[in-house]
Amino acid sequence: MKTQADIILHNGKIYTVDNAFSIVEAVVIKDGLFLDLGSDMEMLSKYEGELIDLQGRSAYPGFIDPHCHFIVYGRSFSQIDLNGCKSMDDLLTRVEKYAKENPKGWLLGRGWDQNLWPDKAFPDNKILNELFPNQPVFLKRIDGHAALANRKALEIAGVDENTIVDGGEVHLINGEMTGLLIDNALYLVDEHVTHSAEDNKKAIIEGQKRMFQYGITSIGDAWVEFEDFNLFRSMHESGDLLLRIYCMLLPKEDNKNYFTSKGIVQTDKLYAGAFKYFIDGALGSRGAALLEDYEDDPGNDGLLMDSVDYFKNEAEWNLKNGFQMNCHAIGDRANRIILQIYSEVLKEGNDDRWRVEHAQIVHPDDLDVFEKYNVIPSIQTTHATSDMYWVNERIGDRVKNAYSYKTLLGKAGIVANGSDFPIEKANPLLGFNAAVTRKDVKGFPENGFRPEERLNREEALKAMTIWSAYAQFEEDKKGSIEKGKFADLVVTDSDIMTCDEMDIYKTKVTLTILAGEKVFIDGQLSL
Structure with a gap:
């Protein structure tokens, strides 16, 4: 007599990403977990349930994006899309079009990148001031580390030519504001922009729908306020939250007080036990902290978002209270500072799994800290x-x-690979492509950008599954297809492990299963 199961996927090429990197033909799901896996003959003879014939297609553990800005991403679909703007004129056209449909309230947008413009110069707010004298405009750069605000927005925020911000800059030319705000300065305006709980809920619902289209079943939100955590929790309790969310908590008093009192929160859908810090800004806005000046901006070596003493004290606080510490570090000075602090606070061979988010420019002298103190490059x-x-x-x-x-992989033993969306596109197969080819989707450059730093395909798949699960303290629950783990799985129309490298980014997700439920099927959401 056969054992009853919920779903049996068979006739596939299923990459389990277990320790042996096994490949099987069939997998059995029951009660939201993987019950069994093996050959078609064995699984079909032992179990009965809904049959899904994969028709030879490949399947993988549900993809994990360990570093993104999830609520911000969800909100972006109701704001001005400035991604791909080719010039300031292009930006203004998009803002004016949106303003005609939204004549009241804040005009919010994100995605501009002056590096795509002919002169590559930062914009100013002169024309925005003329077009919108009575309506506040606030437009964030693609990386979220710079923003352009019109005069009305600056007035609301109380920002003027004399405003000084630690870890940020109110940009001036000849003593007058240009509207450009760098790093901490943009929060002076941002705190005056409010989002209702209902708007945030809509953003989460919209965001998770799009995640399932990309085969993403777990994310790490790198910007979680206390009110965001409470909304995630209430949506989990009501059944509206399907996506698994790992929270990087902002180190504000409400978050710190609550989690110091309650400890780490972990359910099947939520993990909250990490605090997120910004050591520096970003390269695109020249806010990343460098050991030497910018090549194209002599006299500027970037910004630290706070003092070294502050970060050291926070590291000691996190260790004392048992929290994971995840630090944004782009420039080589920022990476040196936080890696030095980690080496002073952590013990060798620890299992604290502290992370460096981005680890973008790391001086060779600092690399050994990753290995010695088990620091994870995110x-x-x-x-x-x-x-x-x-x-x-x-x-x-x-x-x-x-x-x-x-x-970094050679030093740390693992890397967790995410997208940082909406800074980059959310599709994880673009990250897989970039990891293994070091080329854009057009195949440029021919030999790859720093091709010696390519990951092989097995490493790239692990980086978006089991290694990312490890970076979230959940490798025993997700990240691979093994008995007893969450039944999170994605099927694609071509095999990313064997297809021509120029076809990787063209690959489409055909089925996403989360906790044993089909949440995405061939372009049709099933929620």
């Missing part, structure tokens, strides 16, 4: 293929120490 391979067109202008020869993902 990387975004598409940053390499997005930045490669202009990064040499920014940092010159230091590019030899940048986006060194194979080197």
